[in-house]
Amino acid sequence: MLSRVADNFYWMSRYIERAESITRMVEVNQSSSLDCSEEKLEEFWDPVLRAICASETFKESGKKDLAQFLFFSSDYTYSVKNCLAFARENARMVRDQLSMEMWLELNNIFLFFQSGDAEETFLQDPQIFFQKVIRFSLVFQGLAGATIPHDEGWHFMALGTFLERADQTSRMLDTLNFQTHIPTRLDLLAVLRSCSARTAFRRQYRGELSMQNVADFLLFSQDFPRSIRFSIRCIDENLHAISGVPSGNFSNEAERLIGSSLAMVNFTNINAVLSIGLHQTIDELQKKLMKVGQCVFETYVLLPFEIKSVGQTVTAQAQAQQQ
Amino acid sequence: MITGQFLEYSTGNFFDEMFDMGTELLTRPHYEKVLKRLSALTPSEFEEKRSQAVSSFLEHGVTFTVYGDAEGTERIFPFDLIPRVIPDEEWTIIDRGLKQRILALNLFLHDIYHEGRILQDGVIPREIVETCPYFRKEIIGFDVPKDIYVHVCGSDLIRDDKGTYMVLEDNGRCPSGVSYLLENREIMKRAFPRTYQAMGVRSVEMYPELLLKTLEHLSPRQSQKPVCVLLSPGVYNSAYFEHTFLARQMGIEIVEGRDLIAIDSFVYMRTTQGLVQVDVIYRRLDDDFIDPLFFRKDSVLGVPGLMNSYLKGNVALANGVGTGLADDKVTYAYVPEMIKFYLGQDPILESVPTYLCWREKDCKFVLENLADLVVKPANESGGYGMLIGSESTKAERDEFKNRIKENPREYIAQPIISLSRHPTFCNGGVVGRHIDLRPFILYGSDMEVVPGGLTRVALKEDSLVVNSSQGGGSKDTWVLKK
Numbered sequence: 001m002l003s004r005v006a007d008n009f010y011w012m013s014r015y016i017e018r019a020e021s022i023t024r025m026v027e028v029n030q031s032s033s034l035d036c037s038e039e040k041l042e043e044f045w046d047p048v049l050r051a052i053c054a055s056e057t058f059k060e061s062g063k064k065d066l067a068q069f070l071f072f073s074s075d076y077t078y079s080v081k082n083c084l085a086f087a088r089e090n091a092r093m094v095r096d097q098l099s100m101e102m103w104l105e106l107n108n109i110f111l112f113f114q115s116g117d118a119e120e121t122f123l124q125d126p127q128i129f130f131q132k133v134i135r136f137s138l139v140f141q142g143l144a145g146a147t148i149p150h151d152e153g154w155h156f157m158a159l160g161t162f163l164e165r166a167d168q169t170s171r172m173l174d175t176l177n178f179q180t181h182i183p184t185r186l187d188l189l190a191v192l193r194s195c196s197a198r199t200a201f202r203r204q205y206r207g208e209l210s211m212q213n214v215a216d217f218l219l220f221s222q223d224f225p226r227s228i229r230f231s232i233r234c235i236d237e238n239l240h241a242i243s244g245v246p247s248g249n250f251s252n253e254a255e256r257l258i259g260s261s262l263a264m265v266n267f268t269n270i271n272a273v274l275s276i277g278l279h280q281t282i283d284e285l286q287k288k289l290m291k292v293g294q295c296v297f298e299t300y301v302l303l304p305f306e307i308k309s310v311g312q313t314v315t316a317q318a319q320a321q322q323q
Numbered sequence: 324m325i326t327g328q329f330l331e332y333s334t335g336n337f338f339d340e341m342f343d344m345g346t347e348l349l350t351r352p353h354y355e356k357v358l359k360r361l362s363a364l365t366p367s368e369f370e371e372k373r374s375q376a377v378s379s380f381l382e383h384g385v386t387f388t389v390y391g392d393a394e395g396t397e398r399i400f401p402f403d404l405i406p407r408v409i410p411d412e413e414w415t416i417i418d419r420g421l422k423q424r425i426l427a428l429n430l431f432l433h434d435i436y437h438e439g440r441i442l443q444d445g446v447i448p449r450e451i452v453e454t455c456p457y458f459r460k461e462i463i464g465f466d467v468p469k470d471i472y473v474h475v476c477g478s479d480l481i482r483d484d485k486g487t488y489m490v491l492e493d494n495g496r497c498p499s500g501v502s503y504l505l506e507n508r509e510i511m512k513r514a515f516p517r518t519y520q521a522m523g524v525r526s527v528e529m530y531p532e533l534l535l536k537t538l539e540h541l542s543p544r545q546s547q548k549p550v551c552v553l554l555s556p557g558v559y560n561s562a563y564f565e566h567t568f569l570a571r572q573m574g575i576e577i578v579e580g581r582d583l584i585a586i587d588s589f590v591y592m593r594t595t596q597g598l599v600q601v602d603v604i605y606r607r608l609d610d611d612f613i614d615p616l617f618f619r620k621d622s623v624l625g626v627p628g629l630m631n632s633y634l635k636g637n638v639a640l641a642n643g644v645g646t647g648l649a650d651d652k653v654t655y656a657y658v659p660e661m662i663k664f665y666l667g668q669d670p671i672l673e674s675v676p677t678y679l680c681w682r683e684k685d686c687k688f689v690l691e692n693l694a695d696l697v698v699k700p701a702n703e704s705g706g707y708g709m710l711i712g713s714e715s716t717k718a719e720r721d722e723f724k725n726r727i728k729e730n731p732r733e734y735i736a737q738p739i740i741s742l743s744r745h746p747t748f749c750n751g752g753v754v755g756r757h758i759d760l761r762p763f764i765l766y767g768s769d770m771e772v773v774p775g776g777l778t779r780v781a782l783k784e785d786s787l788v789v790n791s792s793q794g795g796g797s798k799d800t801w802v803l804k805k
Contacts, residue, residue, distance in 0.1 A: 001576075001594055002582050002594055002595075003593045004578075004579065004581065004582050006595045089558065092384070092563070093557075093558055095384070096577055097571075103383075103384065107382060107384050156595075242595065
């Protein structure tokens with residue numbers, strides 16, 4: 001398929017996953033924040049802002065309402081509104097390859113945000129608003145699985161989704177490291193719920209809620225679709241589906257890096273991670289994932305002789321899209 | 324019988340498509356069935372069907388872009404639910420007339436870029452051709468694939484106050500609008516399924532297939548399934564929706580300049596699996612922009628080296644390079660002469676009488692009668708930059724006088740044709756609005772005119788400008804079977 005089209009697919013699904021993730025995170029934290037006195041609000045939201053690298057932009061924006069900033073601000077590049085607009089822009093460029101159902105869902109949510117109805121709904125009944133955004137993303141991903149061929153384009157979409165998901169889950173987990181106090185039960189629950197993981201976690205650990213268990217689950221769960229290990233495995237599978245090279249080998253730098261990350265999460269355990277430091281482990285993982293994204297771009301989107309000549313501006317632009 | 328929302332309808336002093344005005348309104352026979360259905364609708368039922376159509380366009384993203392308008396980057400093309408109906412006997416003439424015209428235009432382009440017989444015989448002044456901004460001297464002597472220059476043509480037809488069909492202009496570069504034609508049809512079939520069927524409307528859905536066949540016909544590599552692509556200027560172009568629409572319907576890639584690369588006189592597209600050779604490019608990009616090494620150097624939309632590959636015959640372009648010459652409104656005035664010269668026939672479709680400011684006698688006449696004429700720039704499209712004498716102020720006319728004097732070659736004038744009107748739903752009632760028709764002609768191994776077309780309607784009262792960029796809307800066009 002066209003390189004540019006592959007790139008559009010990849011970013012379209014990344015932005016949609018990001019919009020979902022931010023929405024769920026705000027939904028969860030907003031309900032907890034109600035238990036928090038007004039003076040403490042800033043302190044409450046700080047770990048979240050730091051984990052998604054938005055503290056400074058928020059301060060500079062001078063906005064009061066954090067949720068509104070994350071959803072609707074035009075200053076914040078990755079506000080949900082912006083993410084959905086980027087996703088649609090990418091989708092518009094590959095419209096000929098999407099199913100009508102996918103396009104209608106995405107275009108509808110885009111129009112919902114552009115028209116101001118979204119902001120209105122958010123003010124009137126935030127719960128309906130959260131559900132609408134999250135449902136959109138889930139329906140869209142379901143439609144992608146059910147209405148278009150699982151060919152190369154689909155693999156690039158999956159690649160975008162899982163790279164973003166691994167990144168977001170690691171950020172949610174990282175909020176625990178930014179707390180000024182030892183994470184409480186509520187903090188741990190919030191992280192699990194932000195990853196839609198509460199029920200799955202309960203089933204596995206029978207309610208034994210501890211920092212160690214939560215980190216173990218989100219990092220290493222074999223089968224929970226938002227765990228970092230699961231996401232990395234999917235990235236690995238999709239990369240190999242694209243190149244046709246069997247898993248366990250590599251034909252490009254992206255495959256090599258993801259293979260080594262997969263080996264890392266497959267063959268370490270939570271005790272080893274905690275002894276090195278959770279934040280440090282997460283930080284390294286995030287850097288590696290970012291590098292994978294960049295290598296995918298260099299391998300499939302740029303031609304070899306272009307990497308040298310235009311490499312710097314193009315890479316800079318590509319990186320600017322990675323938070 | 325005329326009932327419902329049509330009771331108050333008046334044709335005014337115009338040729339009306341639906342009604343024949345005698346002492347009272349008489350419905351033209353080919354409109355009877357559809358009028359019966361429409362009259363049965365209450366205003367609120369009508370409004371409901373209309374809003375369904377609007378939301379369907381919006382949800383499907385059937386939009387166009389208006390240039391120079393900061394907020395409205397995407398808009399839907401206003402759509403009117405009352406269809407325009409053309410009976411078979413009228414269509415047969417249009418069909419023959421358009422085929423004759425496109426054949427003559429292609430022979431003309433071949434001639435100009437080869438021997439130039441028509442110039443030597445003095446039928447068309449050489450100066451006219453050489454001063455046309457779309458004349459490409461670079462391709463003189465070049466044999467275009469299959470000797471066809473204009474593969475896709477969208478001529479604009481109007482009807483005057485007597486109902487005579489006339490050609491207003493030919494669009495032989497990258498005519499757009501066919502996607503609206505196809506989408507309008509889908510909407511109409513949903514809104515009035517039984518009436519549509521009962522009237523025996525000819526189908527238009529084969530257009531994408533015909534277009535693909537037309538493109539494949541040009542491929543330099545006939546030994547294998549040709550690789551065709553649609554070259555688009557990108558998302559910011561007004562017709563981007565149409566580009567994706569057509570590419571999807573044909574099952575070919577939609578590419579931008581940056582997706583293509585010319586190496587050693589072959590054109591390739593960059594894919595995730597490496598480079599793939601391209602045989603035919605359906606380009607929706609003007610000549611000026613297709614190759615910065617050849618035409619405009621500042622073009623970032625084109626493909627450096629594309630022209631070289633084209634001239635070596637390794638890749639085909641549709642439409643060919645240099646066809647803009649046939650779009651020039653000065654050239655337009657000579658089409659009847661071309662038909663006589665190349666085909667030895669009389670034109671089947673009339674042209675609008677045209678004064679060429681470039682001719683001294685005409686120019687004098689135009690300057691003296693500006694208030695009764697329409698003045699158009701010879702090489703603009705989209706209804707930009709024209710003057711309708713009867714609606715202009717003195718200051719505007721004076722400004723045009725200066726422009727014409729400064730650059731007479733660039734202006735033509737035509738009498739103000741009182742375009743036919745069609746009942747149209749506007750501001751809660753049915754009123755008469757001026758319309759035109761853009762049919763689409765494909766020229767590949769055969770010549771085909773799609774039975775239908777985009778009927779454009781000027782939604783403003785008394786306005787004669789139907790272009791989408793100037794507040795026009797559209798209607799579905801129903802050509803009836805024999």
